[in-house]
Amino acid sequence: MSNNKRGILDMNAFDASSQESIASPLLKRRTDNIGAASVLFYKKPIEMVSARGCWMTDVAGERYLDFYNNVPSVGHCHPHVTAAITQQLETLNTNSRYLSEITESYLEKLKSTLPPELKNVVMTCSGSEANDLAMRIAKTNTGSQGFIVTATAYHGNTEYVTQVSPSALKHGVCPDYVVTIPEPGSAAYGDDIEAGFNQAVSGAIALLTDRGYGVAALLCDSIFSSDGVFSDPAGFLKSAVDTVHRAGGLYIADEVQPGFGRTGDCFWGFQRHGVVPDMVTMGKPMGNGFPVAALVVKPDLLQNFCDDVGYFNTFGGTPVAAAAAMAVMEVIEQEGLQQNAKTIGLYLRQQLTLLSKTDKRIGEIRGAGLFIGLDLCDPGTGEPAAQLAIQVINGLRDEKVLIGAAGPYGHTLKIRPPLCLNQKEADFFIDAIKKVLERLAN
Amino acid sequence: MSNNKRGILDMNAFDASSQESIASPLLKRRTDNIGAASVLFYKKPIEMVSARGCWMTDVAGERYLDFYNNVPSVGHCHPHVTAAITQQLETLNTNSRYLSEITESYLEKLKSTLPPELKNVVMTCSGSEANDLAMRIAKTNTGSQGFIVTATAYHGNTEYVTQVSPSALKHGVCPDYVVTIPEPGSAAYGDDIEAGFNQAVSGAIALLTDRGYGVAALLCDSIFSSDGVFSDPAGFLKSAVDTVHRAGGLYIADEVQPGFGRTGDCFWGFQRHGVVPDMVTMGKPMGNGFPVAALVVKPDLLQNFCDDVGYFNTFGGTPVAAAAAMAVMEVIEQEGLQQNAKTIGLYLRQQLTLLSKTDKRIGEIRGAGLFIGLDLCDPGTGEPAAQLAIQVINGLRDEKVLIGAAGPYGHTLKIRPPLCLNQKEADFFIDAIKKVLERLAN
Numbered sequence: 098m099s100n101n102k103r104g105i106l107d108m109n110a111f112d113a114s115s116q117e118s119i120a121s122p123l124l125k126r127r128t129d130n131i132g133a134a135s136v137l138f139y140k141k142p143i144e145m146v147s148a149r150g151c152w153m154t155d156v157a158g159e160r161y162l163d164f165y166n167n168v169p170s171v172g173h174c175h176p177h178v179t180a181a182i183t184q185q186l187e188t189l190n191t192n193s194r195y196l197s198e199i200t201e202s203y204l205e206k207l208k209s210t211l212p213p214e215l216k217n218v219v220m221t222c223s224g225s226e227a228n229d230l231a232m233r234i235a236k237t238n239t240g241s242q243g244f245i246v247t248a249t250a251y252h253g254n255t256e257y258v259t260q261v262s263p264s265a266l267k268h269g270v271c272p273d274y275v276v277t278i279p280e281p282g283s284a285a286y287g288d289d290i291e292a293g294f295n296q297a298v299s300g301a302i303a304l305l306t307d308r309g310y311g312v313a314a315l316l317c318d319s320i321f322s323s324d325g326v327f328s329d330p331a332g333f334l335k336s337a338v339d340t341v342h343r344a345g346g347l348y349i350a351d352e353v354q355p356g357f358g359r360t361g362d363c364f365w366g367f368q369r370h371g372v373v374p375d376m377v378t379m380g381k382p383m384g385n386g387f388p389v390a391a392l393v394v395k396p397d398l399l400q401n402f403c404d405d406v407g408y409f410n411t412f413g414g415t416p417v418a419a420a421a422a423m424a425v426m427e428v429i430e431q432e433g434l435q436q437n438a439k440t441i442g443l444y445l446r447q448q449l450t451l452l453s454k455t456d457k458r459i460g461e462i463r464g465a466g467l468f469i470g471l472d473l474c475d476p477g478t479g480e481p482a483a484q485l486a487i488q489v490i491n492g493l494r495d496e497k498v499l500i501g502a503a504g505p506y507g508h509t510l511k512i513r514p515p516l517c518l519n520q521k522e523a524d525f526f527i528d529a530i531k532k533v534l535e536r537l538a539n
Numbered sequence: 540m541s542n543n544k545r546g547i548l549d550m551n552a553f554d555a556s557s558q559e560s561i562a563s564p565l566l567k568r569r570t571d572n573i574g575a576a577s578v579l580f581y582k583k584p585i586e587m588v589s590a591r592g593c594w595m596t597d598v599a600g601e602r603y604l605d606f607y608n609n610v611p612s613v614g615h616c617h618p619h620v621t622a623a624i625t626q627q628l629e630t631l632n633t634n635s636r637y638l639s640e641i642t643e644s645y646l647e648k649l650k651s652t653l654p655p656e657l658k659n660v661v662m663t664c665s666g667s668e669a670n671d672l673a674m675r676i677a678k679t680n681t682g683s684q685g686f687i688v689t690a691t692a693y694h695g696n697t698e699y700v701t702q703v704s705p706s707a708l709k710h711g712v713c714p715d716y717v718v719t720i721p722e723p724g725s726a727a728y729g730d731d732i733e734a735g736f737n738q739a740v741s742g743a744i745a746l747l748t749d750r751g752y753g754v755a756a757l758l759c760d761s762i763f764s765s766d767g768v769f770s771d772p773a774g775f776l777k778s779a780v781d782t783v784h785r786a787g788g789l790y791i792a793d794e795v796q797p798g799f800g801r802t803g804d805c806f807w808g809f810q811r812h813g814v815v816p817d818m819v820t821m822g823k824p825m826g827n828g829f830p831v832a833a834l835v836v837k838p839d840l841l842q843n844f845c846d847d848v849g850y851f852n853t854f855g856g857t858p859v860a861a862a863a864a865m866a867v868m869e870v871i872e873q874e875g876l877q878q879n880a881k882t883i884g885l886y887l888r889q890q891l892t893l894l895s896k897t898d899k900r901i902g903e904i905r906g907a908g909l910f911i912g913l914d915l916c917d918p919g920t921g922e923p924a925a926q927l928a929i930q931v932i933n934g935l936r937d938e939k940v941l942i943g944a945a946g947p948y949g950h951t952l953k954i955r956p957p958l959c960l961n962q963k964e965a966d967f968f969i970d971a972i973k974k975v976l977e978r979l980a981n
Contacts, residue, residue: 121638123638123640123643124638126643126647127643129628129658130646130647130650130658130659130660131635131646131659131660131661131856132658132659132836132838132841132842133659133838133841133842133844133845133846134634134659134661134674134841134845134850136635136849136851137636137637137638138636138637142636142637142638143634143637143638144632144637144638144639144640145637145638145639146630146631146639146640147630147631148630148631148632148633153631153633153637166633166634168633168634168853168854169632169633173630173631173632173633174628174629174630174632176629178628179625179628179629181627182624182625183621183624183810184627186616186620186621186624186625186828187597187616187618187621188588188589188616188828189587189588189589189590189616189617190589190611190616190828190829191587191590191595191608191610191611191615191828192592192608193573194578194579194580194584195580195584195585195586195587196563196565196566196569196579196584196585196586196587196853197587197588198565198586198587198588201565201569201572204572204573205568205572208572210953216571216577217572217573217574217575218572218573219573219576222664222665222668222854223664223668223852223853223854224664224853225668225852226664226665226667226668226696226697229697230696232698233698233701244923253695254668254672254673254850254851254852255668255671255698255699256674256675256697256698256699257698259675261846266846266847266848267846267847267848267849268846268847269847269848286929302978307601313709313853315877337929339764352832364811379855381853385632386628386632386633386854387632387859388664388831388854388860389830392900394574396574396575399574399575399576399656401576403575403576404575404709405703405708405709405710405711406707406708406709406711407578407709407968408576408696408697409578409706410665410667410696411610411666411822411823412610412664412665412830414573415828415834417828417829418830423710436821445620532721
């Protein structure tokens with residue numbers, strides 16, 4: 098089993114220090130401009146020049162089927178979204194200290210998809226900002242400081258949110274007030290995921306109480322994306338959420354990954370589990386690439402927080418952000434993308450399951466809708482095969498499919514195309530992965 | 540003297556609990572949707588529907604000259620910026636893990652305005668994210684935790700940055716690792732602002748050292764916007780920056796407010812002081828309303844930070860963010876907006892100074908370019924007159940000018956129109972403020 102606990106990205110990233118291939122002048126410029134913060138996909142990075150629907154085109158004119166990026170969720174450069182942003186940019190783009198009809202219309206549209214308890218929305222620029230605010234609201238309202246997250250979670254990039262994002266900490270461990278629990282597919286939980294996960298949460302609460310922090314919140318991405326995609330059985334979160342509530346803590350649903358119809362079954366990932374969060378955070382696909390994110394919250398929680406500290410976000414909830422986000426909602430509805438995610442996602446899982454019958458390197462296939470995790474394993478021992486995952490990712494690149502991986506060992510292919518994926522495109526991917534696995538078998 | 544230490548915004552904001560005027564259905568919807576986090580200008584908020592250049596138009600068709608909002612810095616809805624964003628939205632909008640020519644071109648353009656030491660740029664969505672990251676980099680590189688900020692500073696809205704934003708803390712004080720010093724116009728400094736400010740910084744370093752935190756950084760907005768606009772004498776920051784460096788700390792220039800030519804004299808506010816920051820953060824006007832911000836940093840500082848923790852920002856440095864920011868730079872250059880800020884800013888200060896000769900309610904007039912602070916005072920005692928400031932702000936609204944205030948007592952009018960302000964528009968404002976002051980004298 099690989100010791101890599103940092104996921105696939107670093108393992109498959111361009112490494113400027115290797116001097117391997119600063120052949121491209123653009124790559125040289127990039128390294129000079131961004132320095133150590135530059136993270137590029139692939140040992141030989143791709144220069145992209147255009148994109149449309151599920152496809153991206155590089156500078157040489159090669160087209161790639163995008164199975165990776167979950168931001169352009171209604172399709173790259175969707176004309177309806179572009180038109181809505183342009184029209185609003187031409188008309189009015191100002192901060193939310195003036196009233197604006199489009200912003201309120203959007204908030205009402207958004208709230209109509211959510212439990213009625215969640216009456217207030219705070220718009221931000223990024224999921225990180227939304228999670229940062231959610232954590233602060235949890236701390237203020239509970240008087241406790243402790244957070245519970247899964248072991249390979251990622252929730253964002255601010256100082257506060259990085260502390261609850263173990264997958265971003267290269268050498269360190271989370272601080273004392275953060276307790277990590279195994280991902281919901283862990284063998285530690287046995288067959289009863291709900292009971293196991295609940296027991297782990299109970300243990301974490303006891304630990305946080307012992308340490309004097311108490312529990313402010315359980316913070317979970319309900320599809321457990323960076324942990325390796327764990328979706329089933331739907332409903333397994335319920336006992337854990339009840340346990341947190343009984344201990345006086347809150348449940349924050351981080352919907353940055355599973356939200357906006359991607360899981361097919363429901364509009365939000367937490368709805369698959371039949372739970373009502375105290376707060377919901379969202380981002381990435383919300384504006385199909387326009388920087389917009391939000392926190393949805395029970396009003397009393399927000400009120401208690403705002404008694405202590407002001408919160409204002411200059412770019413949050415501008416008419417343009419609202420127009421972008423409204424257009425995304427309209428496309429999801431008009432093009433039936435949640436249903437499409439369900440149908441095509443099921444088709445993909447069926448085809449991959451077929452493939453797994455004859456190829457022992459394919460382990461578990463998990464997921465809901467168009468959020469699928471596929472484990473690559475040693476065919477002999479069944480153990481995680483991170484190197485194989487890198488080979489498959491690079492092989493798929495040769496076959497013109499963009500894909501990434503997740504999980505503590507980086508052996509889980511993260512299958513996450515735009516929600517407008519059609520069957521022909523799904524078949525393109527299935528053919529490509531077949532070819533790659535065949536090639537790698539020789 | 541007023542006891543209000545929270546600035547004017549709260550004093551002049553719509554108060555939902557007052558029941559005064561939820562007459563407007565849109566206002567009711569707003570209050571229902573955003574709850575306690577809703578902050579609206581004016582006791583009777585304005586519904587805006589469009590804007591162009593320096594003017595905004597409300598739902599009744601009334602036009603207002605915008606002397607407040609420093610985001611649409613090249614003018615509201617500038618067609619060149621809109622066109623650049625639209626074109627890029629139609630072509631490619633993806634994260635920065637692929638190479639993209641427009642992003643590197645922009646970064647090079649940006650770096651050409653900055654000291655050569657500052658070679659690396661990390662793009663983010665908001666100034667808050669940029670300051671959050673700058674503080675983390677300072678902490679990692681110095682091994683110290685202490686920060687020095689001015690007493691009414693505002694640097695952003697994340698958990699970490701709020702702690703160094705005393706103006707955002709309603710009841711509390713900054714934590715122990717943050718020491719605040721008086722704004723550079725404080726009487727505490729006497730006539731030699733440079734020596735006084737330097738002495739305050741020295742004292743803060745001593746305190747942070749005593750408390751065991753050491754000094755990570757001096758974090759300053761070089762126009763001291765929320766402190767009440769303190770610009771002169773140019774160069775006064777120099778001794779304090781040297782002192783911080785000698786103590787092993789860093790100097791972070793928060794250019795979210797003064798950057799991008801607004802001060803007229805220089806492209807960046809810190810350049811007026813002849814200092815070289817270790818890090819520069821920027822935001823608000825960078826994309827003229829498109830959510831884009833950045834941290835510029837010395838490469839070794841970034842490298843040391845990235846050894847410990849990964850940093851990736853999904854919406855940071857996308858081709859669309861770069862296209863928006865590039866278009867803003869082009870407009871500033873092509874329309875000579877830095878020079879215009881200098882010329883019209885000087886004209887405004889001259890006219891206001893003339894007015895002050897005959898009106899004792901006008902105290903100090905400070906500023907550089909189109910960033911001007913005007914103190915409103917009790918004509919008898921010369922003390923801060925916050926209530927008068929509210930009356931002037933509301934009077935100016937009646938005269939169709941949007942303006943706000945700043946400073947610990949909220950008695951400083953913050954004059955901050957788009958950089959494309961022409962003389963006729965400047966005169967419109969001068970006439971308006973004359974009328975308002977005249978009316979209030981009766």
